[in-house]
Amino acid sequence: MTTLTDPPKESFRLSMLIYDTRYRSATIQVVAMLGFMLLAAWLINNTAQNLNALGKPIDFGFLGESAGYDINQRLIDYSSRSSHMRAAFVGLLNTLVVAVLGCLTATVLGIIIGVLRLSKNWLIARIMTVYVEMFRNVPVLLWIVFLMAILIETLPPPNAFRGENATATMVLSDSVAFTNRGVYVPEPLFSRSLGDLHLFGESAVRFDISLDLVVVLIALIGGIIGARMVKKRADRIQEATGDRPTTWYLVLGLIAVPTIIVMAALGFHLGYPALKGFNFQGGTHMRNSLIALWLALSLYTAAFIAENVRAGILAISKGQTEAAGALGLRPSRIMRLVVLPQALRVIIPPLISQYLNLTKNSSLAIAVGYMDITGTLGGITMNQTGRELECILMLMLVYLVISLTISFVMNWYNESVKLRER
Amino acid sequence: MSDIAFVRTEILPQKAPPVAATGFIGWARENLFSGWFNSILTVLSLAVIFSVLSSILPWVFSPTWNGTSLANCREILTAAGSVGEHGTTGACWGVIRERWLQLMFGFYPSELYWRPILTFVMLFVALGPILFTDFVPSKLIWFSGLFPFIAAWLLWGGSIWNPLVALAGFAIGFGVFRYASTALGALAAIILAALVPILWWVFLAGPVASGLSSVIPLELETVQSRNFGGFMLSITIGVTAIICSLPLGIILALGRQSDLLIVKSLCVGFIEFIRGVPLITLLFVASTLLNIFMPPGTNFDIILRVLIMVTLFAAAYMAEVIRGGLAALPKGQYEGADSLGLDYWQAQRLVIMPQALKISIPGIVSTFIGVFKDTTLVSIIALLDPLGLSNAIRADANWNGIVWELYGFIALLFFVFCFSMSRYSMYLERKLTTDHH
Numbered sequence: 106m107t108t109l110t111d112p113p114k115e116s117f118r119l120s121m122l123i124y125d126t127r128y129r130s131a132t133i134q135v136v137a138m139l140g141f142m143l144l145a146a147w148l149i150n151n152t153a154q155n156l157n158a159l160g161k162p163i164d165f166g167f168l169g170e171s172a173g174y175d176i177n178q179r180l181i182d183y184s185s186r187s188s189h190m191r192a193a194f195v196g197l198l199n200t201l202v203v204a205v206l207g208c209l210t211a212t213v214l215g216i217i218i219g220v221l222r223l224s225k226n227w228l229i230a231r232i233m234t235v236y237v238e239m240f241r242n243v244p245v246l247l248w249i250v251f252l253m254a255i256l257i258e259t260l261p262p263p264n265a266f267r268g269e270n271a272t273a274t275m276v277l278s279d280s281v282a283f284t285n286r287g288v289y290v291p292e293p294l295f296s297r298s299l300g301d302l303h304l305f306g307e308s309a310v311r312f313d314i315s316l317d318l319v320v321v322l323i324a325l326i327g328g329i330i331g332a333r334m335v336k337k338r339a340d341r342i343q344e345a346t347g348d349r350p351t352t353w354y355l356v357l358g359l360i361a362v363p364t365i366i367v368m369a370a371l372g373f374h375l376g377y378p379a380l381k382g383f384n385f386q387g388g389t390h391m392r393n394s395l396i397a398l399w400l401a402l403s404l405y406t407a408a409f410i411a412e413n414v415r416a417g418i419l420a421i422s423k424g425q426t427e428a429a430g431a432l433g434l435r436p437s438r439i440m441r442l443v444v445l446p447q448a449l450r451v452i453i454p455p456l457i458s459q460y461l462n463l464t465k466n467s468s469l470a471i472a473v474g475y476m477d478i479t480g481t482l483g484g485i486t487m488n489q490t491g492r493e494l495e496c497i498l499m500l501m502l503v504y505l506v507i508s509l510t511i512s513f514v515m516n517w518y519n520e521s522v523k524l525r526e527r
Numbered sequence: 528m529s530d531i532a533f534v535r536t537e538i539l540p541q542k543a544p545p546v547a548a549t550g551f552i553g554w555a556r557e558n559l560f561s562g563w564f565n566s567i568l569t570v571l572s573l574a575v576i577f578s579v580l581s582s583i584l585p586w587v588f589s590p591t592w593n594g595t596s597l598a599n600c601r602e603i604l605t606a607a608g609s610v611g612e613h614g615t616t617g618a619c620w621g622v623i624r625e626r627w628l629q630l631m632f633g634f635y636p637s638e639l640y641w642r643p644i645l646t647f648v649m650l651f652v653a654l655g656p657i658l659f660t661d662f663v664p665s666k667l668i669w670f671s672g673l674f675p676f677i678a679a680w681l682l683w684g685g686s687i688w689n690p691l692v693a694l695a696g697f698a699i700g701f702g703v704f705r706y707a708s709t710a711l712g713a714l715a716a717i718i719l720a721a722l723v724p725i726l727w728w729v730f731l732a733g734p735v736a737s738g739l740s741s742v743i744p745l746e747l748e749t750v751q752s753r754n755f756g757g758f759m760l761s762i763t764i765g766v767t768a769i770i771c772s773l774p775l776g777i778i779l780a781l782g783r784q785s786d787l788l789i790v791k792s793l794c795v796g797f798i799e800f801i802r803g804v805p806l807i808t809l810l811f812v813a814s815t816l817l818n819i820f821m822p823p824g825t826n827f828d829i830i831l832r833v834l835i836m837v838t839l840f841a842a843a844y845m846a847e848v849i850r851g852g853l854a855a856l857p858k859g860q861y862e863g864a865d866s867l868g869l870d871y872w873q874a875q876r877l878v879i880m881p882q883a884l885k886i887s888i889p890g891i892v893s894t895f896i897g898v899f900k901d902t903t904l905v906s907i908i909a910l911l912d913p914l915g916l917s918n919a920i921r922a923d924a925n926w927n928g929i930v931w932e933l934y935g936f937i938a939l940l941f942f943v944f945c946f947s948m949s950r951y952s953m954y955l956e957r958k959l960t961t962d963h964h
Contacts, residue, residue: 133790134787134788134790137793141793148820151819151820152820155818155819224568225558225565226559226565226568226569228558228572232572232575238946241945242896242900242941242945242946242949243900243938243941243942243945244901244903244941245900246903246904246907247914247934247937247938247941250934254934465804465805465806468805472906479808483807483808493815493816497808497812497815497816500811501804504803505803509799
């Protein structure tokens with residue numbers, strides 16, 4: 106008879122750290138962590154030594170000093186006596202302006218082009234293919250400087266609008282002027298204004314919000330909410346009785362009437378640009394740098410969005426369209442109720458990354474002199490103060506925050522439209 | 528009895544389809560004029576095409592190839608009679624004829640142009656066994672492995688021992704790996720194979736190279752980095768970043784997919800950081816900060832610094848593309864590899880990676896295209912890529928006022944490169960398809 110004994114109790118040996126799968130992952134992680142910390146310590150040590158040798162230890166005090174340069178395209182008050190921090194904030198707002206404008210136009214353009222690429226019309230589909238390939242295969246920086254050159258070279262100077270035999274005229278019943286110094290558009294004005302709301306006192310990130318605009322927006326949003334309630338009520342009645350009450354005049358009235366009343370009460374009117382002296386006065390002046398950047402980013406990103414839209418629509422199987430047709434839906438409703446909601450799930454994730462790309466590409470503003478955050482904080486401020494490390498760190502942080510915010514918001518939206526699988 | 532008078536016994540020959548349904552007319556009715564809306568669209572787009580072509584074509588075909596300055600071009604155009612209401616209408620191609628070598632090579636010494644040209648030709652020979660496995664003998668892959676060292680030597684010049692000693696580092700690493708994996712085991716072998724070459728490059732390579740070159744001086748004339756420019760610079764940066772970012776991206780993607788928490792979070796942090804900031808800020812780091820991060824007194828080449836940052840940038844994007852490929856593989860592939868008894872690296876090398884990389888080819892190529900396009904950004908940190916050179920050329924008194932010709936030429940070259948890359952990826956996708964239809 107054999108006796109079974111317990112295997113001899115294994116004592117821990119050093120080699121088990123490598124050969125025993127129970128410990129190996131821990132070993133690898135510790136080694137990786139040590140390596141990373143050594144590398145980080147080495148880099149920080151080098152940086153500290155170098156900065157000491159250069160005599161400029163890390164110090165963010167320069168942000169409070171007077172910037173001393175001008176920013177011609179800005180949303181908020183700023184002068185060359187303002188601080189570097191203020192200049193960076195102006196730049197940040199400019200980045201956001203061009204990113205938001207660009208995302209909007211790129212989405213609209215991209216959807217139109219993507220749908221047209223699938224058109225049954227051979228010629229239209231080919232033209233859109235040429236557009237997409239043309240923009241996707243040429244660097245965006247080239248498009249930006251190219252459009253800037255087009256605007257400067259082909260548009261008339263302001264003095265061409267002057268005199269009896271002016272060679273250039275304003276468009277849209279004398280309200281918009283395209284000149285080689287930029288585009289002048291009418292600005293909204295309120296004659297019985299409520300004044301501005303001053304936020305953040307006297308700090309560098311202070312800004313004003315027009316109360317008129319807030320009130321108008323509140324009226325508009327209230328109208329939209331009311332219109333949705335009307336629609337919901339119509340849905341309930343339709344479910345209960347089968348008849349849908351006519352609602353379009355109620356919806357239109359709820360959205361338009363309060364807004365129009367509020368705008369009339371505040372004395373809304375447009376301030377038109379007019380030629381005075383050497384240049385246009387009044388209205389809103391959008392400089393060529395902004396227009397070129399906005400156009401180039403929109404056209405370039407639209408080509409990518411068009412491809413995503415096309416892929417999304419193609420991903421919906423033909424059976425869906427046919428089944429919807431068999432239910433008796435009209436083509437427009439098939440698109441709106443069946444194809445698009447499903448295609449959106451495919452389109453949205455790549456769309457998010459296109460928005461991110463557009464926002465990051467807006468940093469190329471520096472090539473045409475549009476003062477975004479790269480142009481102010483990473484451009485003139487960095488060169489004037491010589492604080493490369495601080496400026497670039499702040500710049501990267503700003504872009505990281507913007508990117509992470511966009512992807513967070515869009516991921517949340519993506520989650521809410523995701524297919525609920527069981 | 529029926530009173531049928533006539534029964535046909537044979538089938539009638541088929542009639543030809545109506546003219547309006549076949550040939551060009553039928554095709555046009557089907558595809559261009561299939562309704563009033565489509566007809567309007569077709570007519571409108573024909574009008575747009577006509578107006579665009581009628582303004583661009585005369586401009587392109589202008590007889591100014593031999594113009595010596597913008598004023599001279601205008602004289603030629605006036606003599607040829609192409610004068611519009613805003614002065615002459617026509618391109619001034621003289622600028623391209625005079626400056627195209629500069630747009631290609633920057634300020635590279637003209638008597639040494641054979642070196643970049645030879646490198647460019649060799650690039651295609653080296654790419655052959657990788658890109659066209661059907662037509663090129665696979666033995667040439669050895670040349671592909673050696674190519675980076677030959678290319679660096681040819682482009683920058685200097686002693687031949689520098690690239691050879693650098694290459695020796697890889698040979699040493701491989702030798703250590705072979706020896707250690709039998710003596711010490713796989714993990715230790717990998718760590719050693721990474722450490723020993725680094726020690727070799729940092730401490731021994733320099734003295735050995737200088738010693739060897741003093742014994743056997745064999746060198747090409749050195750070309751400074753600041754003389755690099757034009758498309759040569761774009762291609763150098765683009766190709767290097769592409770080649771180096773692929774292995775780095777694979778490692779990062781594997782790290783991000785791994786179960787090891789610390790490794791994973793390091794990889795995620797790196798990838799998300801790089802993807803969250805624009806390339807231009809990384810180029811600012813290359814131009815101003817990278818020297819501060821190095822030990823005091825280090826001052827290394829601006830192109831090398833740009834190469835490092837562009838490679839890191841591309842690697843982060845590559846990692847995400849490959850991660851997509853890894854995630855798309857069915858779980859059964861991982862389990863199948865495990866059940867065959869393959870260890871982690873064998874499974875990755877033999878089962879997972881070949882499939883994951885195949886799935887991610889479109890993404891990989893579009894990352895390549897993106898990186899190549901992004902090389903134009905180096906003009907912002909004052910390197911003379913084609914875009915940077917175009918500004919320099921426009922500042923020349925002879926060519927002051929030239930816009931379209933230069934940008935058009937540069938755009939055309941970029942288009943040719945990027946478009947052929949995307950066509951190649953389509954070819955590769957078709958070739959590698961193993962689906963059954």
